[in-house]
Amino acid sequence: MINIxxxxxxxxxxxxxxxxxxxxxxxxxxxxxxxxxxxxKTSLIKLIIAEERPTSGQxxxxxxxxxxxxxxxxPYLRRQIGVVFQDFKLLQKKTVFxxxxxxxxxxxxxxxxxxxVIPQVLKIVGxxxxxxxYPHQLSGGEQQRVVIARSLVHKPKLIxxxxxxxxxxxxxxxxxxxxxKKINELGTxxxxxxxxxxxxxxxxxRVVTVDDGQIxxxxxxxxxxx
Amino acid sequence: xxxxxxxxxxxxxxxxxxxxxxxxxVTVAIIALSLFSISFLLMINILTQHVLFVVQERTQVYIxxxxxxxxxxxxxxxxxxxxxxxxxxxxFITPEQTLANFKERHQNNPLMIESIExxxxxxxxxxxxxxxxxxxxxxxxxxxxxxxxxxxxxxIEDQEFTESKLLVERISEYSQKIQRIFLFISLVFIIISIxxxxxxxxxxxxxxxxxxxxxxxxxxxxxxxRLPFLIEGFMYSLIGIxxxxxxxxxxxxxxxxxxxxxxxxxxxxxxxxxxxNFFKVWGTExxxxxxxxxxxxxxxxxxxxxK
Numbered sequence: 001m002i003n004i005x006x007x008x009x010x011x012x013x014x015x016x017x018x019x020x021x022x023x024x025x026x027x028x029x030x031x032x033x034x035x036x037x038x039x040x041k042t043s044l045i046k047l048i049i050a051e052e053r054p055t056s057g058q059x060x061x062x063x064x065x066x067x068x069x070x071x072x073x074x075p076y077l078r079r080q081i082g083v084v085f086q087d088f089k090l091l092q093k094k095t096v097f098x099x100x101x102x103x104x105x106x107x108x109x110x111x112x113x114x115x116x117v118i119p120q121v122l123k124i125v126g127x128x129x130x131x132x133x134y135p136h137q138l139s140g141g142e143q144q145r146v147v148i149a150r151s152l153v154h155k156p157k158l159i160x161x162x163x164x165x166x167x168x169x170x171x172x173x174x175x176x177x178x179x180x181k182k183i184n185e186l187g188t189x190x191x192x193x194x195x196x197x198x199x200x201x202x203x204x205x206r207v208v209t210v211d212d213g214q215i216x217x218x219x220x221x222x223x224x225x226x
Numbered sequence: 227x228x229x230x231x232x233x234x235x236x237x238x239x240x241x242x243x244x245x246x247x248x249x250x251x252v253t254v255a256i257i258a259l260s261l262f263s264i265s266f267l268l269m270i271n272i273l274t275q276h277v278l279f280v281v282q283e284r285t286q287v288y289i290x291x292x293x294x295x296x297x298x299x300x301x302x303x304x305x306x307x308x309x310x311x312x313x314x315x316x317x318f319i320t321p322e323q324t325l326a327n328f329k330e331r332h333q334n335n336p337l338m339i340e341s342i343e344x345x346x347x348x349x350x351x352x353x354x355x356x357x358x359x360x361x362x363x364x365x366x367x368x369x370x371x372x373x374x375x376x377x378x379x380x381x382i383e384d385q386e387f388t389e390s391k392l393l394v395e396r397i398s399e400y401s402q403k404i405q406r407i408f409l410f411i412s413l414v415f416i417i418i419s420i421x422x423x424x425x426x427x428x429x430x431x432x433x434x435x436x437x438x439x440x441x442x443x444x445x446x447x448x449x450x451x452r453l454p455f456l457i458e459g460f461m462y463s464l465i466g467i468x469x470x471x472x473x474x475x476x477x478x479x480x481x482x483x484x485x486x487x488x489x490x491x492x493x494x495x496x497x498x499x500x501x502x503n504f505f506k507v508w509g510t511e512x513x514x515x516x517x518x519x520x521x522x523x524x525x526x527x528x529x530x531x532x533k
Contacts, residue, residue, distance in 0.1 A: 049443075071448070079445035089440050093245045106446035108231045150444065 001027040001158055001189045002048065007057030009043050009213075017043035019213040020057070025191065027157065030184040032200050033193045034224055035210035041193045044210070045162045048191070049081055050074045062157055079107055082151025082159040082188075086166035088143045090135040096122070097131040100150045107154070121149040125179060141172030148179055158189045165196055173199060197224040235450065239457035242434065249433065250462070253426045257466035257519065258473075260419030261511050265474060267415055268507070269496055271408045273485065276494040278400070283357075288319070289371065291352040295379035300352050303379060307356065310370065312363035317355045324350040354380075416514070424522040427462075431455060431526040438530040448531050452524070459523040463515030467508060474500075 002025040009018040018040045025031050035041050046052040047059055050069050058067045066077060090099050097118060104114045122128045125145040135143050144164055151159055161180060165173035177192075177199055184190045194200060200207055201223050209217035209224075243250050291300055300318040307316035319327075325348050332338040342349070358367065371380055431438075434455070441451045478496045486493045500507060 075442075075445045075447045077445075078443060083443055089436070089443065091437055091440060093241075102440070103444035105234050106441050106444055106450055108234075108450075110230060154445070 001025050001029070001062060002191070003058075003060040004044075004047075005058040005060075007047065007054045007059060009040070009047065009052065010055040016213050018047075018054075021210075021213070021215055022057075023208060023215060023218075025189060027189055028184070028187055030181065030190045030203070030205040031192070032203060032205060032207045033191060033210060034195060034200055034207055036195060039210045040213040041195075041210050042162060043213075045160055045191075045193055048160055049083055050077050075107075079154045080156055080158065082148075082154070082156040084144070084147050084151055084159065084161040084164045086163035088135070088140075088147050088167075090143055090146055092135050095132050095134055096127060096138070096146050096149075099135070099146055100153060103150045103153045117153055118149075121152045124152065124183070125149040139172065140168050141175055144168060144172070144176050145179065148176070148183070152183065156188065158191070159183060160191045160193075162193045163195070164192070165194065165199060170198070174202075177203065200224040231450065235453040236457060238454035239461065242454060243458055243461055246430070246433065249430055250458075253423075253430055253462050254465045254469065256422055256426050257462050257515055258469040260423055260518075261466055261470050261515055262474070263415050264412070264419065264514065265470065265507075265511065267408065267412050269478075269500070271405075271412070272499055273489070273494055273496070274404050274408070276499075277489060277492045278404070280492050286315075286355055286357045288353045288355055289380055291354065291379055293351055295352065297352070299379055300354065303376065304354055307354065307367075307371075310367065312358055312360065312366060313356060314359045315355070315357045319353045319355050321348050321350045321352050324353060420518050420522075423518050424526070427459060427519060427522040428526040430458075431523065431530070435530050438527065442531070451531055452527055455523045455527050456520050459519030460516055463512060463519045466515055467512050470511070471508070 002023065004021060004023040007018055007021045008016065010016055021040075021044070023044075033041050033044060043052065047054055048061065050066050053069075054067060058065065060066070061077065062080060064077070069077060091102065094102060100118050100121060101114050104117065109117075118131075119128060122131060125148050127142060127145050127149065130138065130142065135146070138146065144167075148159075148164075159180070164176055164180070168176060173196065180190050180192060181203070192199075192203075204221055206220050207217070207223065208215055295303075297318070297320065304316045304318045307313050325342070328342065328350065329339060356367065370376075438451055475497060478500065482496060485496065
């Protein structure tokens with residue numbers, strides 16, 4: 001699903017966010033990328049969703065070499081990747097339904113598809129009874145569920161979650177992780193970036209540890225080792 | 227698919243406009259005020275042009291007739307002059323009319339009136355009053371009048387033509403200077419308006435930066451992200467023009483008496499002048515508004531779109 005080959009990301013004047021990183025993630029895997037703040041985890045995510053370009057190396061997503069992806073092709077890549085962030089990134093002036101529909105509307109999906117798909121994804125995340133609420137009327141956990149629902153509307157093969165539990169209490173955090181596990185069980189590859197030790201240890205899935213821009217550990221049923 | 231995308235672009239533009247209502251109101255108000263200042267300058271320019279035109283129109287030259295010239299000959303001469311293409315009007319002014327005009331002109335100067343009345347005879351000869359279509363035609367007319375068949379009837383003084391020509395040249399010079407000054411002031415106003423509108427739209431788009439980021443994140447194309455803001459900018463201009471239209475006519479009605487009072491017989495009915503050029507004026511204003519707002523939106527959004 002993801003093939004990262006010898007990727008380096010350098011920021012001027014003298015910062016190496018990633019140093020010759022190589023990582024292969026198979027379809028259907030659930031991989032936690034862990035590490036302390038500023039070690040290069042978010043840079044890795046930015047490279048995967050083509051928000052940044054690597055300084056050197058090669059990145060292939062689902063067989064598509066996005067190393068030097070043209071800006072016009074980026075939207076098509078993003079429609080194949082569900083992205084979940086710590087700060088939710090919801091539109092405060094749109095309802096739950098509108099926020100989720102937004103992802104389909106911006107890509108030109110028909111009204112009938114929107115009306116058909118959204119109840120399904122809202123049901124998956126357990127928000128089918130809150131379609132008309134605005135984000136400020138929801139808890140942090142519920143807001144993150146909306147984001148996950150939005151990331152699911154394109155039926156992506158890959159979901160990238162960057163610290164999705166960072167703003168949540170432990171109960172809500174567990175529910176979000178359970179939701180991601182459920183999505184993974186349905187066949188979607190999940191890349192979870194986190195520094196939450198408890199989350200990682202409870203998952204009992206593959207753990208990739210990043211430190212100082214390099215992968216220092218890659219365990220198939222790993223634990224948080226830092 | 228295309229129609230769906232177009233309808234969504236419009237939907238997002240309208241949603242953004244109404245859901246950020248007060249920001250939209252402020253932006254529209256600033257655009258309306260900017261266009262108002264441009265319109266105001268435009269009207270002053272039209273008024274000045276009109277005044278200069280009237281002054282030039284009313285410039286006339288009197289050519290004195292010799293004592294030998296009879297009224298019949300003068301009438302024939304005036305008729306001949308009228309046939310010239312460059313002459314707009316040529317009329318014979320009798321010595322009596324000239325005297326009466328003189329007295330009327332100096333009615334507040336008793337010394338002048340007494341002096342003229344002290345003379346037993348009318349000291350004025352008749353004259354021919356000439357007005358031309360274009361002041362630059364005067365030298366040609368002068369040459370025409372210098373021909374031998376006219377010379378015995380006319381006392382042509384080059385100086386008179388030269389003075390008139392100088393007067394009109396001066397008017398023309400002032401006109402050009404005033405136009406240059408207005409062009410400069412208009413440019414300054416337009417630049418200020420562009421900067422103010424640009425900043426307002428920049429602030430508007432800054433408040434949407436998160437939305438732009440999310441649109442990009444969920445896979446919206448650049449044009450899909452950009453178009454609602456461009457349409458919103460167009461809406462600002464259109465509403466700004468409508469507001470300007472609603473306010474400008476009562477404003478013109480209000481200031482017209484002051485303009486009439488100031489310019490007297492040179493005054494111009496601004497409402498009528500505006501109506502005569504309705505589509506030209508408002509079309510230009512709309513074009514200016516649309517260019518400013520869409521260019522501002524385009525430039526302001528560029529910062530957030532390339533992520």
